[in-house]
Amino acid sequence: MSLSRYDSWQPIPYDPDFNGPSKHRSCTDIICLLLFIVFIGCWAGIAIYAFTSGDPNMLLVPKDSWGGRCGLDEHVKDKPYLFFFDLTKCFGPFVPFTGCPTPQVCVERCPSEYFYFDNLPNQYQKLICSYGVVANSSNAQQLVNDKKCAPWYLNSQPFEKRCVPVIDRTLFETIKDKIDPQNLISSIKNLKALSQAEQVGQNVVDDLISSWWQILIGIGIAVLICIIYIMIMRWLAAPMVWLSLLGVIALLVAAVYFTAAKYIELKDQTDSTTTQNDNQNVFESYATKKDTWLVLLIIASIVLAIVLLILIFLRKRIILAIALVKEGSKAVSSVTSVLFFPIFPWILQIGVTAFAICVALYLATTGKPLYQIRGMTDDCSTTCTDYKNGDLCEPDSFRNYNCMNDHMNSCQNLTCKFITMENPALYPWLQAFNVVGFLWGTFFSSALGQMILASVFATWYWTWNKSNLPFFAVIEASGQTLRYHIGTLAFGSFIITVCRMIRIALEYVDQKLKKYDNEVTKAILCCCKCFFWCLEKFLKFINRNAYIMCAIHGKNFCSSAKDAFMLLMRNIVRVFVLDKVTDFLFFLGKLFITVGVGALAYLFFATDITGFDNSGLNYNIVPVIIIMIITFFIATMFFNVYSMAVDTLFLCFLEDCERNDGSSDKPYYMSKNLMKIFGKKNKIN
Structure with missing residues (x-):
């Protein structure tokens, strides 16, 4: 009996012809496929128009006081750097918006010395003047008085093609008696702030460069730990999950103890004893503030309380979730190539993002300056x-x-x-089209990866003898999805795109209406944003399960979404186990791996226990943070595969329970472990 010809609120009837994912398929949602192809063609047309008509250099290249683009326009083609006559006027609070109120000219190279014009012989040769102005010994003083030549400048280095002074002691010795004191004080404060920010950034970059090979080793260790963790979970799923739970609790308890100890140590100290000195870096300055440790203590305590409450009240649900995780471990271990498959959707998403950014930038520079x-x-x-x-x-x-x-x-x-x-009159519509293309493209890439993984895991579940699983299961699933279900993926991702565009529009309206300070309007917009946020989350949940049903039965998006939704609603209590508890367990697994690798990196980079030479680092914590961030993304990539495996196996399990009863004619496809957990049994002679 066809799955589409039964009452949606009744269990799925037994079908003797059903033995797993359908082999006989046809293209689904063809209209959506055609619309998607037309959309991609139009987007490509917009991109061609943008690339041929736009010029990003109009926005990115510095311009002089006469509008000339340094290094680009013909009269300044050999002068790529922008020089400011009087830098003390360039650091006001409104300069980023109004521009620097001093003459600016393009120069071949930034000044490499300190100079102040005193009308001495041959000093005119060092003057930097406006275009068309040539200084000589007889007119140099007049040109400086007329502001046609810069009266002074500093040793500078190029920064984003602008000449920025180098701050050191020689600077102050050179200009202390030659520039207005008030302007000097104001300028130096801003220059020091700019210099400090740049110095921190430069130190971080230097640390990354000097420790890049150690970071790569740390990333390699993180990948190895993730693979070992997942392999072990095939045989020791329950111990590994409980180990993750207990490990996270232990780490949180240690965090609470450590932050509390630091806060107690610092709370009785006065501000004068913890004042930042000139040699402290930004990390050390925050580490000596008691408020920093108080905030960390509160955060660690709240997280620990939440984890303990979940563990206490959902312990039975966790046992059921562990059974599903173990099944997912078996499926992932049987097709190990799926662990690395998410790299390809990520590359596709990165490509879509880069393409959309380039199109947006080129579109922004179409038209007349x-x-x-x-x-x-x-x-x-x-x-x-x-x-x-x-x-x-x-x-x-x-x-x-x-x-x-x-x-x-x-x-x-x-x-x-x-x-x-x-810009042309169509510019806003072209940019809006580009935004839609970016959203639709990224959601489509994510959906493509989900359906391919769902097809692989559904095939694994419905294969009675697991040794008969196709060797190139991922390739076969990819070919099947790309051949038959691009339209379904386009349909589902477009629905999410529309919802996201509505949310973006609401944010835009909210920004525009903020100046009116209307409480009623704020409340309405807040409710609308909350509603569409919840709607997007719900639609993503439905789409995910619709892709799974489409991978199994090969039906169009609407039919697959309906079948998945009704199957979940008939088993609403069990759904909570999957959607909440397993996600929580996966998050703890990612957190456990990330913190564990971070603790290992901390031993090497920030302590003397290992004897590792860290004298060349400005901030020992920088490599640790980078390794932890990358480890979390790596763990997320691996566990996203796990999450898709569990979601797919869960839907297959629910359908298995409704189709079959364990008799010799209708045996369950689920494993013995799942049958034991849910009280099922095959009565096969």
Whole structure:
């Protein structure tokens, strides 16, 4: 009997012709497949238009005061770096938004020395001047007075193609008597803040470079531990799960004890005894603050309490979940290639993301660049009447504007500044289309991986003799999915895309309405965002199970989603075991592996126990953090395969329970362990 011809609220009837995933399939959701192909074609067309019409350099390359793009435009092609005449004007709070109010010119190279113009012989040769201005011994002082040449500059290095000063003691000795004290103090504060931030980042990069091979070894150990952990779980699933639970509890107890001890140690100390000194790095400064340890203590205590409560009240559910995890371990171990299969959907997702970012960047630079007059003062406006603030300008004509060049002293801040791109009228729609393409593409990539894994694990479950499982099960599942079910994947991923676009629209509306401070509007938007967040989570759950049913029966998305939903609803109590408890167990497994590898890395990098030489590192904790982050992603990749295996086997188990009764004519396909846990038995003579 066909699965589609029975009452949805009744158990699935026995079908003597059913022996696992359908071998006779046809293409599903063809209309969605065609729409998806058309969409990809349109997206490719938009990309071609963007790549041929856009120029990201309009946004990324620094521009001088006359709108010239350093290193690109013909008149500054050999001058790739941007130089600022007076850096003390470039560190105000609004400079990132309004621009630096000082002349800026493109130069061949950044200054490599400290210079202050004192009108001494031959000093004119060191002057950096505006375009078309040539200094000599007779006019150098006048050019400096007219702000056509920079009166001083500092030893600088290129940073994002901009000349940024090098901060050291020589700097202060050189300029302490030559620049206005107030401007100097303000500038130095900002420069020190910028320098400190850059120094921390540079130190982190240096640590990563100097310890890259140790980090690679740590990552290799993490992969090895994950593989060993999963292999062991095939035979010792229950002990490994309980070990993970107890290990996480032990680690949390240790964290609570350690943070409490540090807080008690620091709480009686005054601020003066824990003041940060100049030699402390940013990590050490936070480690000496009692509030840091108090926050960590509270977080560790709350997490420990939650884990203990779950362990106490859900211990029976955990036993049932462990049985499913053990079945998943057997399936994963039987087809070990599935452990590394998620790498390919991830690569596909990364490719989609990179493509969407490139298209967005190129689209943003299509059209005509707009330049606007900035810095017009009252003195300048009385002599140069052709322009006023806010007027549009053209860089070429502005650069040759005689009035400004003749009155440089009063018009020194007058600039023709790039403000934005005058994009085509369709630009917002093209960018929206690109966003939809990005979301649809990433959700589709994830769905493709889920269905292929579901097909492999469903085949494993419904194969009576496991030794008969196809050797190239992953390849066969991939070919089957790509040949018959692309339309189903496109349909399911599009539903999630629509929901996500609605959420993005709500966030946009919320940002626009914040200035009105309407409590009713805030409440309505909050409810809408919460509703669509919950709806997206529910749809992802339905989609995941629909892909599993499609992998088994080869039906279209709607039929598969309906069958999966009704099967789960008829077994709603058992669903909680899978959807909540197993996810919790997998999370603890990932946490246990991550913290364990992190503790091992900490012994090597941050202690002297192992005798490992860490003298070359600025921050010993940096390699540890990097290893832990990568370990968590690696563990997530492995456990996502496990999660898909458990979800698939659970649906197969529920269908097995409804189709069969354990008799010789209708034997259960489930393992003896599952039959024992759920009180089932095959009555085969």
